[in-house]
Every structure is written in structure tokens, then in C-alpha cells.
Amino acid sequence: MTDHDDTGAPRTASHGEVLVRMVEHGPARRRWSSRNRRRALVLAQALVCSAAAVGMYLVPRLPAVVIMPVFLVLMAAGVLLGTQLNIAARWVAGLPTLDERQRADQERARRMGHHVTAGLLFALFLAATVLWTARAAPVEAGVVAASAWLAVMTHTSFPAAYLAWTLPDEVPDDEAQ
Amino acid sequence: MGGGKTVSGENVYNRIAVLRAERGVSRRQLAEALGVHYQTVGYLERGEYSPSLHLALRIASYFEVPVEIVFSTTPFPRIGSEEKA
DSSP states (O other), X not given: OXXXXXXXXXXXXXXXXXXXXXXXXXXHHHHTOSHHHXXXXXXXXXXXXXXXXXHHHHGGGSOHHHHXXXXXXXXXXXXXXXXXXXXXXXXXXXXXXXXXXXXXXXHHHHHHHHHHHHHHHHHHHHHHHHHHHTXXXXXXXXXXXXXXXXXXXXXXXXXXXXXXXXXXXXXXXXXXX | OEEEEOTTSOEEEEOHHXXXXXXXXXXXXXXXXXXXXXXXXXXXXXXXSOOOHHHHHHHHHXXXXXXXXXXXXXXOOOTTHHHHO
């Protein structure tokens, strides 16, 4: 959607305007207005991330002809679900003019994400220390990769997942009815 | 009348929906006038969000009524119940 500037040339939408249109898109808002639907989306994303972690562990044990299609499907599903999760939670970097409620919600989500990530990293550190001091057998690279993957995905996805999970059902847009 | 417990557990009741209906103002129109998201107006009406003092005063100013007409820590009486009493 464009309008015209002072010279009469069509003005393209700014980045912020594009983001707002993407997030406030009517069908998308109707799709994710229900908290139950958003919670199902969070669980689906968690399932895909967990499946990817299991896949990392299984990579040395399965042939490439099996692993590669599974990897591509999981990656596509992860990107799609992650994008929808961010839209559902309105967790999009660069959204202009957040109001006081949105700022408070996002701050709370970031704080919770920080606590959860810190706990997870400490648990991984503890496990590594126990294995190291006990002189246990070396940990497989697949386990290390899967653990790192889960830590990264938790850190990047938790705030949006937290908001999508906890925010109440959205009120309908009375002007769109 | 909207109201209920907020995240902090405080009970804040409001008559935003009633005032909007009286003046024929949609949530989006009120939201644009206040500079907030229309979902915030909805959450306010349902008592799922407690506004800051600044926002509460701006809401009262928009409707041209005292803030205690809009917000209360006790449930508002039903319209007409005072006359019956």
C-alpha cells in the first residue's frame, strides 16, 4: 500500500509500517486471538525443536538419505512456526510505538526468558562439571550439539512463547466487524 | 462494568465500556486518542490490565469526567440500583 510524497511520486511504506501490517493483519490476528490456539502453537514449536535435538543425536547413526529430508522438513517447520509464534505474540523487533502495557509485557517476558536460560545454562554447566570430575566417558558430540541447540532455541524463543502462552484471549476488533 | 484481579492481585473496576457506548466511541478510536493499542483498551475494559496513573487520568480526561467516575477499587453499583434503594 503506498501513497504519494510531495513530488507526487509513490511513497513506499517504512520498515515499521510493514512490520505493523504484518503483525496486525486481520486473518493472522483472528487465527491467534485465542489463547488455546497460541498454546498449541507453542507446544508445536517445542516439539519441532525437540525433534531437531533428537535428530542431531541420531545423525551419526542414520544414513544421509534419511537425515537430509527430515532435516529440511524440520527446518522449514521451525521457521514457519517460529514466524507465526512471533506474530501471535507480537514479539517482532522494530515494532514502532509500543504502549505501556506492551512494554511491561515484553519486559516481563524478557526477564522470565533470562531466568529460564540462566537456569538451563547452569544445569548444563553442572552436568559438564559432574562428568568432568567423575572422569566419565567422553560425551558424544551429538549430545553436546543437541544441548547447545536446545539452549539457543530456549533463549531465542522463550519470550515469544511466554507471551503467547500467558496473554489472555484477544478482544475482537470492533471496527473490523 | 469491567473489573477483576490484575497480575498484581489488585482489584480495579472500571466503566470504560459504558462510557464508550454512551459516546459511540469504538475501541480503536479510543485507543488512537489515548495513543495505546486497541488490545490494551480491551484488556482495560475486562480488568485484565491495570493502567498507570498517567493513562488513567488521560482516560478520564478524554471522557471529560473525574477519574473516580471511570475507575474504582470496589465494584460499581448497577445503574438504577441507587433509585430502588
